Amino acid sequence: MDLKKIKGIGSRQADKILSNFGSEKEFIEAVQNYEVDRITSIEGVSQKKAIQIINTILGNPSKEFLKTDQAVQVYDDIIERILKFANTKYCENRILLMSPLKNQKSIMENIDFVMKAKHFVVKLPLDDLRSLLKKIDSLEEPKPLYDPSNAILVETRDDYHQLIDMGLNSYCPIITGDELENPEDFEFIVYVYSEGLMEFESQNIAMVNNSSEMYEIVPEVVLSYYKKNYPIIKNALKIKGILGHDSILGDVIEIIDSLESDDIDEAIFEDAVESSKRKADLKLKEAIKKVDLKGDEILDLLNEDMPKKIQEIFDEVITEARKEVRENTGCSFDPFIQKYPIEIDNEELERIKKQEMSKKYVNAHEENVKAAQTLSTMKPIVEEEIHEILLFDYEFALGCFAHYYNLNPPELGNGFSFQNGIHLNLALENSIEVQKIDYTLESPNNVVLLTGANSGGKTTLLETIAQICIMSQMGLPVCASKARVKIVDEVYFFSKKRSLDAGAFESFLRTFMPIVTLDTDKLILLDELEAITELEAAVKIISSFMDFISDSNSLAVIVTHMAREILKYTDVRVDGIEAKGLDENYNLIVDRTPRMDYFARSTPELILRRMYEKSDDNKLKNIYRQVLEKF
Ligand SMILES: Nc1ncnc2c1ncn2[C@@H]1O[C@H](COP(=O)(O)OP(=O)(O)OP(=O)(O)O)[C@@H](O)[C@H]1O
Structure with missing residues (x-):
């Protein structure tokens, strides 16, 4: 295993990582179990790096698959959206490890897994589970x-x-x-x-x-682990309850709850003796007030001899006080000195305190040992149960993602088509009327031009295609009622959002042109090349490019306002999104689903008219009007 070959990992860091795992075998096992936390616990290894290490070792080809920054952005955006449904760190890491796959069997298995999760999450109390899962973490x-x-x-x-x-x-x-x-x-x-x-x-x-x-x-060697992880175990038990799974965690909680608290309370002895003394003093005072002493009894008293009547009162009151102390402390002893007010025999109190505390410590130790013995045999099962819950969170997050976005499983096959597709940005949108889209891209029309109205939804459609392709290969269902998706080796997405820096054209060419030399199946999405170069140059580049790849197994959609000119050089299908006008609120009346084999005009005048109608600034309104008159 040569970690140094992974980009960004130096030989010192590679050695440090391996030495932290004891053996290479243990390291590989950790990687296969997606133990991101164990890898990030090594100083200097960030979460991002740990994810990169695991993905590289497991041979997940996200870097080879997503060939442009914008393709990576679409992937990152998908991951971000799924992450919102993660409740545990473990689940977060697992989501970050999801990459596009090429193996059809693995893709289908993942899709099945997510679809099963989508169907069962609806039966669960989502909010309760979410707040409980947020309190679960790996045991420490x-x-x-x-x-x-x-x-x-x-x-x-x-x-x-x-x-x-x-x-x-x-x-x-x-x-x-x-x-x-x-x-x-x-x-x-x-x-x-x-x-x-x-x-x-x-x-x-x-x-x-x-x-x-x-x-x-x-016994603390075992008990401290359970005390530390008590809240996790308790919440895990509640989750198991909701899911209706059998669990050993209830027994664990019962054992921990039954243990005496660590600090045995010494104050109960002082408190008990003090309060009984106060009561006894009052009783003495009341009882002695009622005593009628005769002359010889008074003499006895003066000679410090207790008259019998008074002795009897003392005996009764002190006996009662001792009984009360025994009830409150559980042990019988005599801490009272016969005087008025009664005095406390502190030596006796200390002696008994020490003796009782010793007994308690010895008993607690015995009990703790018993508990530790049972709990230590339970540890592997407890760990397994918590791990199951972490795995469940991963399944739950994917299920919720698929449920909220109403995702459906794609079919894998040739060509690329979908019905009722929606961009993930619009899928949860309630404020605007979202139009679902149908689209098909397949041989012999594997390379098409997309034309159409400004603000008609061309960029949105390109991104939707990218999302459906990337999500399918990540083993996710997609945001469409039906989809057929071809597994490709690479995705190239050149969006209009690309940088407009100096050198943008050159750097575009550097990535774009080599595409034709590679013998791989690709999905290529290109949004308005004319945004970064002269119109005529864009026309020539696009038409040559289309000729080069039209005979391959690759798929390409190229958005342009220059379709007519491009067609002078090459013969490809042109699709169009057409705007028919503006409604009473100056919204574009547009059918977002492209018509196949149809030129749609850009109709910029509609957008200008909308700006004109909506403008509050009279000067600006006048300018818009003058421009409009030229159309
Ligand atoms: N299917 C749809 N349903 C509802 N709104 C949509 C749909 N597709 C796109 N939109 C909205 O229309 C607006 C314009 O979309 P987009 O930027 O994709 O158009 P465009 O054709 O690329 O525009 P331009 O040619 O001017 O760059 C966006 O606000 C987008 O959210």
Whole structure:
């Protein structure tokens, strides 16, 4: 595989690209799977370049097929229009990779694929799907998040190095027994044992055998991937639901949802104890107010001995407060010191907090390991399901494109003809009355002149022909009710929009004249050569050109206002778009479908009259009138 042969790729960049893929085989696989993102992730490779690399390697001949800038523009315009229906990056890339093909079987397969999509998208809730698909992307491997409050404890140097090799030191510190001063310095420790010789009093330690899987030591290696991609998975599940497909994603979401949140809430202990203390203080105050003390009981009190009546009140209130704390925290302990107001035993509170948190961390670790184990086996299926959705977006985009533009499959064959053809620009137009067009171009009249009214739609027709030809070869249905299209090797389109720079004529000749020397089947569309050179020269060039190619398998339509003169030199069919006049709103009355074998005049006077009638400027109106009088 010699990447350097691709235009614009230097040898350093080629080496860099290949080395990023590990092996050439892996690179080719990525190309065959259209993995544009993987290629653009290499520094210095733009999306355009990645597309070019893939297209070149896959042998897609868009450059050899689209021979002029204007032909490329027609192709780019088609791609732009399809891109509007893409929701995901993946789909965008796939659309950018669509190029004209020459293989009839591949073209037909693609057309079938798009037509099937066109028919099924109408049954779907398009807007809902679109907004969900916009939230889908390829799944991402998150970067590890380092948490210094946890640690992995190992017994041997070998284990230490093994865990480093696994990359687990990117999640938390890995320490040996000698380095561990006090286990309580960490919130939670995973003790990866080989002999299990170390013993600890603290309870914040989970024991895991040194031959365990990575996710048994640090479940985050699996869980973080699912947490990062959670929104994508959740939206993908909704899409699967709409499409009525079975999916494993519901199970995935359930598992992630069932996991306790990362930050276990330490404040619940303080909050519970504090609020029970406040209630208890109030109760004490109310109860003690009602107590009637006798003389000896008062003496007891003065001697700091609790009279029985008061002791009973304390006992009852504190017991109740402890019960409430247990209900709210789930653990039973005694954080209250018998005084008025009641005091909180902070040492006891801290002890219990630590003990409970340790238990929670150990339990959460166990639960996380269980979840990670299940989720790690699900990963290939999850990835496949997301990939299916990305593929679906490609199909969906093409289906929507074909649906909105009402495209129909062309037949592949000899010659070129279509019925009810519409330029893509006009296909979605509601504001003007669009006329559908029929046209035929085939042997022996494979080379024709197109004449006709100014603003009659000649340029639009040339572009429509180019669109139908290029779309067919891209494997797309076309904007016509019926079409028969010949597969060609090359498309030459010289539109009137070409540059009028100095040297325009010369550069035109440089591309145009070699056409006759090539033994390929071509579609040639030429719009008013007389716009860039003398009329007489244009007549001679066009007539000679037509003679050269009329015996070939190529097809050509040449728009000109000089048909009569050209016919003096050569004999070809002339088609005409005729304007009959102006309607009451000064719009051209014109049949946009060319009449075959028919000279149509340019009728510039109609356009002049329209300008005259519509002009608000009296001076200018007068000028138009004087010009019109000369006709
Ligand atoms: N089939 C059609 N239905 C409705 N409007 C059309 C159709 N074809 C062309 N038009 C409109 O007519 C106008 C003139 O079209 P276009 O530029 O193709 O004419 P033209 O014959 O090339 O003109 P000129 O000879 O003056 O360059 C454009 O605004 C175009 O949108």
